[in-house]
Amino acid sequence: MILPGATIGMLGGGQLGRMFTMAARSMGYRVVVLDPDPASPAGSLANQHICARYTDAEALAQMASLCEVVTTEFENIPAEALRQLATKTTVYPSADAVEKTQNRIREKRFIRDTGLKTAEFAVIESPSDIDTLASSGFHFPAIMKIAEFGYDGKGQVVVHSIDETREAFATLEQAPCVLEQRVDLALEVSVVLARAVDGTVSCFPVAENEHRNGILHRSVVPAVATAPMQTAAQEQAIQLAEALDYCGVMAVEFFIDQAGELLVNEIAPRTHNSGHYSLDACVTSQFEQQLRAICGLPLGATTLLSPVVMVNLLGDLWQDHDPDWASLLADPAVKLHLYGKAEPRPGRKMGHFCWLGEDAARLRDQAEQAFQALA
Numbered sequence: 016m017i018l019p020g021a022t023i024g025m026l027g028g029g030q031l032g033r034m035f036t037m038a039a040r041s042m043g044y045r046v047v048v049l050d051p052d053p054a055s056p057a058g059s060l061a062n063q064h065i066c067a068r069y070t071d072a073e074a075l076a077q078m079a080s081l082c083e084v085v086t087t088e089f090e091n092i093p094a095e096a097l098r099q100l101a102t103k104t105t106v107y108p109s110a111d112a113v114e115k116t117q118n119r120i121r122e123k124r125f126i127r128d129t130g131l132k133t134a135e136f137a138v139i140e141s142p143s144d145i146d147t148l149a150s151s152g153f154h155f156p157a158i159m160k161i162a163e164f165g166y167d168g169k170g171q172v173v174v175h176s177i178d179e180t181r182e183a184f185a186t187l188e189q190a191p192c193v194l195e196q197r198v199d200l201a202l203e204v205s206v207v208l209a210r211a212v213d214g215t216v217s218c219f220p221v222a223e224n225e226h227r228n229g230i231l232h233r234s235v236v237p238a239v240a241t242a243p244m245q246t247a248a249q250e251q252a253i254q255l256a257e258a259l260d261y262c263g264v265m266a267v268e269f270f271i272d273q274a275g276e277l278l279v280n281e282i283a284p285r286t287h288n289s290g291h292y293s294l295d296a297c298v299t300s301q302f303e304q305q306l307r308a309i310c311g312l313p314l315g316a317t318t319l320l321s322p323v324v325m326v327n328l329l330g331d332l333w334q335d336h337d338p339d340w341a342s343l344l345a346d347p348a349v350k351l352h353l354y355g356k357a358e359p360r361p362g363r364k365m366g367h368f369c370w371l372g373e374d375a376a377r378l379r380d381q382a383e384q385a386f387q388a389l390a
């Protein structure tokens with residue numbers, strides 16, 4: 016076991032790294048963050064910030080010499096960097112696990128190899144793959160997605176025909192892409208789970224997620240999905256974690272279509288935006304759980320203490336003036352989290368708030384009103 020007082024490494028200095036840093040430091044650990052941004056949200060709260068690129072061999076060597084275990088908050092850390100680190104210190108999750116999830120094509124094949132369902136998709140490496148599509152009976156509408164580095168709906172275009180598919184492929188200027196059938200969504204849900212070094216698994220309660228423009232807007236827990244559906248989602252997420260021989264915290268996003276079918280959307284090899292509610296509404300937060308999993312501590316209880324709605328605060332809210340925090344904080348059931356980002360660009364995740372109460376359906380309305388009042 017890696018006990019309090021030890022130094023933990025975090026690859027990535029975004030908000031997920033920041034909330035991990037706070038959890039680890041409050042339990043008496045030291046944290047070293049590696050991130051190329053001198054003003055990264057996590058770097059300023061860490062004991063030490065190594066400001067360098069993720070591929071910088073010297074920085075990685077320094078990280079390895081300082082830290083008993085290294086983890087990540089960002090799926091796009093090059094797998095080679097994780098491999099290099101792993102020759103000198105312990106790294107969770109493994110380079111292999113991260114590698115399988117950082118490319119949508121590899122990820123979808125892995126999900127299907129595990130025996131689980133995804134939306135129908137085709138791999139587009141060149142325009143000739145689109146010609147082939149025309150005769151294959153592929154159904155539109157569909158979504159063209161770049162295979163790597165997409166997030167928050169970036170690198171995606173909705174297409175309705177072969178011609179639009181050609182246009183989208185040209186516009187995205189990145190190959191290969193995945194062309195994914197658009198699912199007629201009834202609901203989106205996600206499962207955040209932790210898997211310990213010894214294979215013990217613990218799931219957080221299922222979150223119901225609503226996206227706006229491809230970006231998570233809010234998560235509601237408990238989700239309205241039926242109990243058997245929620246259990247199936249948790250079982251499938253565990254199956255994926257086991258197939259990855261995963262250690263740490265990971266998340267699985269699911270679609271539930273109008274026919275009630277559960278499809279795996281994607282896997283995040285890290286803590287997840289839809290798990291932020293756990294900071295305020297669970298016995299153990301996803302960030303403390305990440306620490307526990309990678310340090311070989313027993314996993315904490317994930318019991319939900321209260322129904323909760325989490326609402327994201329994007330940079331758009333800052334357009335003319337700062338959001339009206341005083342009005343939001345007037346409700347004693349609100350928990351505000353801001354990530355310390357200086358520049359509020361549109362679509363940029365600046366913070367979130369959680370609203371706790373008795374009844375999830377009422378909370379959803381109250382939280383939405385409070386969100387509207389912020390602007």
Ligand SMILES: Nc1ncnc2c1ncn2[C@@H]1O[C@H](COP(=O)(O)OP(=O)(O)O)[C@@H](O)[C@H]1O
Pocket residue numbers: 134158165166167168169195196197198199200203226229230268280281
């Ligand atoms: N095939 C699809 N059918 C229906 N909605 C989709 C599909 N793909 C993506 N979306 C919508 O866009 C959101 C973001 O897409 P996702 O593939 O999860 O990318 P990101 O990596 O940006 O989160 C999804 O949560 C969902 O709301």
Ligand SMILES: [Mg+2]
Pocket residue numbers: 268281
């Ligand atoms: Mg997603």
